[in-house]
Ligand SMILES: Nc1ncnc2c1ncn2[C@@H]1O[C@H](COP(=O)(O)OP(=O)(O)OP(=O)(O)O)[C@@H](O)[C@H]1O
């Protein structure tokens with residue numbers, strides 16, 4: 001771990017006990033995130049993005065088991081007690097949850113939701129916290145912030161609620177913000193505004209951002225690096241522009257072609273990735289994408305592919321990575 005690294009995740013496994021067996025939601029994921037940088041995590045529904053984010057936060061459901069390392073400032077969060085984690089939540093690492101119900105309390109006015117954490121973590125007075133709360137609502141683009149401060153969440157539109165959730169997450173000036181699909185349920189124009197806002201605030205505050213989405217188009221333009229997740233593992237990582245323009249894993253190419261996107265909604269010709277995610281309780285022994293891949297060899301069915309380096313920072317977990325910029329016709333041909 002060097003000085004520039006804020007978060008380093010090493011061989012993270014997050015398994016959850018369920019009536020259908022042990023769900024291997026995250027199964028050997030490693031990546032790092034630098035101070036002040038934005039990392040996108042993308043993958044289709046069920047690939048393990050939210051479980052990974054919750055594991056990083058130490059917020060796993062009961063009957064779950066996390067192994068590996070989540071080093072934040074070099075300290076392994078997986079070994080901390082709930083009390084030690086509580087001192088980190090909000091203040092050093094904050095999260096905007098995918099499920100809005102988890103982020104805002106419906107029976108508490110916006111002012112209290114914004115100021116409570118600040119008073120607790122920053123030790124400031126009520127009036128100072130209120131002044132900061134007004135500033136935050138203005139920063140995230142909430143018009144008439146004095147009035148919004150006295151509102152209950154249900155009195156706000158979806159877009160305003162999403163902005164308030166981001167303001168709550170930013171309230172204690174976290175070093176790392178994890179935003180899990182922060183714009184689902186919003187219309188396309190508002191989605192773009194909220195995502196651009198997140199990127200702007202991340203850059204202005206030199207905050208680290210983990211932006212989770214199923215849409216690689218959305219993430220690529222607003223992050224420095226991206227990690228593509230498939231069935232609990234990473235398929236490809238690299239500079240966002242490189243992964244977007246020159247994907248080397250066939251899953252990444254397929255995802256680009258198949259994702260409905262807010263960026264190109266008018267002319268998107270969507271394709272479905274043939275096949276479906278493997279069973280999370282009984283994943284295949286070899287490459288998890290092999291049953292859906294167009295370049296499978298015998299070894300793909302028996303051994304898990306190692307991460308190989310294409311370029312300095314561009315890595316792909318595939319035994320037969322796409323070797324040219326030409327994309328695979330069968331998956332993304334137009
Ligand atoms: N509390 C839980 N108990 C049992 N299984 C779970 C639980 N939470 C998630 N899972 C399973 O873990 C796997 C990964 O789920 P996860 O929610 O992380 O996916 P995701 O990539 O965030 O998908 P989405 O894009 O739909 O949000 C899925 O198979 C899901 O069914």
Ligand SMILES: [Mg+2]
Nearest residue numbers: 049050051098
């Ligand atoms: Mg999710």
